[in-house]
Amino acid sequence: MQLTTFTDYALRVLISVGANEDQALSTVAEIAKQYGISKNHLVKIVHHLSQSGYLSTSRGKGGGFKLARPPSEIRIGDVIRDAENHFDLVPCFSTARKGECAIEPACVLKRALREATRAFLAVTDDYTLADLLRPRRRLQKLLVVNE
Numbered sequence: 780m781q782l783t784t785f786t787d788y789a790l791r792v793l794i795s796v797g798a799n800e801d802q803a804l805s806t807v808a809e810i811a812k813q814y815g816i817s818k819n820h821l822v823k824i825v826h827h828l829s830q831s832g833y834l835s836t837s838r839g840k841g842g843g844f845k846l847a848r849p850p851s852e853i854r855i856g857d858v859i860r861d862a863e864n865h866f867d868l869v870p871c872f873s874t875a876r877k878g879e880c881a882i883e884p885a886c887v888l889k890r891a892l893r894e895a896t897r898a899f900l901a902v903t904d905d906y907t908l909a910d911l912l913r914p915r916r917r918l919q920k921l922l923v924v925n926e
Contacts, residue, residue: 780899786862788816788824797850797908798918804843812924831861850912856904868892
């Protein structure tokens with residue numbers, strides 16, 4: 780299973796914002812520099828995280844964003860579910876592709892992969908953003924942007 784870049788970056792944004800929670804508001808430019816990723820892509824991600832209730836944003840000069848709720852209330856499994864469009868590991872998971880595989884009526888692999896996906900999400904549900912922020916000092920040092 781592979782998460783999309785969108786989900787990867789969404790998790791990185793939350794980690795960055797959470798690690799710097801005690802400082803000023805975070806900005807797209809700051810996070811783009813920290814990770815070396817596109818500002819344009821991050822704008823979409825921050826918007827999504829805001830719409831999903833993970834970030835609180837403020838516009839204008841001195842604006843930025845912060846966590847909308849405590850890190851202990853942000854389950855990683857929820858973030859992944861909100862960011863991913865689907866978990867179709869193989870084409871037969873999609874109803875639009877139903878019947879394309881010759882062995883589909885007798886296939887056990889499909890069931891095994893569905894169980895594996897459920898297990899993956901169950902494990903990520905056991906982690907919160909607070910868990911990912913435990914090495915806060917190390918994270919802060921790693922996320923320092925040298926101008």
